[in-house]
Amino acid sequence: MDFYANTVRRMAVERYPARHLTQRIMRARRFIDRHYHQPIDLAAIAHQACLSQHHFIRCFRQHYGRTPHQYLRDVRMAHARQLMKEGWTVTSTCMAVGYKSPNSFSLLFRQVTGQAPSNYRKAIFDRQARSRAWTIILSPTAQGSAPCESD
Structure with a gap:
């Protein structure tokens, strides 16, 4: 990506952090939906959301009302x-x-x-x-x- 696209993306994240976080959590949920039949651990799911494991658990529970483990x-x-x-x-x-x-x-x-x-x-x-x-x-x-x- 060029400088302009990176700047726009960074500004969108800074201006709308909740939407960006929601997209990350949704990406992790889609990962669970696609790979439920494989051995999945919390580290792999949190990595999909680009978040630490503890922060990811809190955010996931806030969005979906249950932990990633319960959802899986x-x-x-x-x-x-x-x-x-x-x-x-x-x-x-x-x-x-x-x-x-x-x-x-x-x-x-x-x-x-x-x-x-x-x-x-x-x-x-x-x-x-x-x-x-x-x-x-x-x-x-x-x-x-x-x-x-x-x-």
Whole structure:
């Protein structure tokens, strides 16, 4: 960049520091959203925002109402629930969303959702099976005949 562009950027930061800080925090959040399945530590996330770790935690909590660690956990759990709805096993889901230990994943999942991942997965498949059963029962072609017409 040339001198003029750098000067304009510096003046914008000096004049609107909150907006500049918000952009940094949003950049870090996008980093979490893109890399949730990888091992991420606080230092890497804070580096994305170009802030110290302690200042980053305070700013992130101020903007999003939770710490970066809580946000990362919530993003991982949301993706885990979606994968289990798609039929993934608990162990494969655990590894796919960035946890290395199925035991720690199960403990966190239970804390967030109130039920064990295996029970959550079973409940999903039970609901889907009931839904399919009702679809078959209510389907007019399920009994091999067309719907009745009144004369």
